[in-house]
Amino acid sequence: MAATALELLAFGLFAAVTLGSALGVVLVRDVWHAALLLGVALLSVAVHFVMLQAEFLAAMQVLVYVGGVLILISFAVMLVSREDARPDIGTNPQLKLGAHLGRGLAAVALFAVLAWVVLRAGLGAPAGFPAEAEITRSIGYAMFNLDGGNVPAEGFLATFEIIDVVLVAALVAAVMLARRESGGGVLGALRGDGGRERGGDER
């Protein structure tokens, strides 16, 4: 099934948004602006997911990334910002040609190799999912090794349980990292002066 002109137009527009905001993320000097541009990039990736017939994943992308990860990142940006931040830094994207030239060339070379491999692979038209496919329901069955869905997938029960343990470990680790060593008080960085005064935690 060939792509219609409208599909190609939509893909082109949103690919431009994704690439533009991703470039903006790595090129703006201000971390807060980078975090906001990351939100734009993540939302446009969610649009790509919808066009790839992954509606459930698109919803999860918006919920987990834009609703969770982005909030966490902006939270951290607020916590580690300082009063003596440099207001002379503008908000425009900046490319330091001298210092960034080698690294930029390395990234471009990596992309060139990847693109060469992809274009040589000769991927044909995608098979896609039939109209009667119940994608979200099949994902749910695949996660628990059950044979209920009408779309083929591997079973992921072991992965599901391992991710379960990893999430708990990560949350415990985050709480451990946020505690002060001496007083044992929880989340010293969240109190009062934002944890700026070192040693000011024996309250």
Add this chain to the structure above:
Amino acid sequence: MIPTAYYVLLGAAVFCIGAFGILTRRNALMFLISVELMLNGANVNLVAFSQYHGNLTGQTFGLFTLALAAAEVAVGIGIVLVLFRNFDDVDVTDAVTMRW
């Protein structure tokens, strides 16, 4: 349907942009943000090949990638806060006490 190669190229481009961010920036928060970009590029690949084969393995694995990214950010933010507390900055080149 859009040819799968376009999506794979898009994912590769987002991945390389994230790699460029990690190579050039010194702010620990920018490292986290760039890693998020790279994970998203990989996720686009997974979902694109899921559609290419008409098989849901890629989409299910993409969900797990989402969960891991959330866990990674939770730990990463904790590390950034500790870095800020100990060195009064989030510049990764400031943390030199573990060097020998």
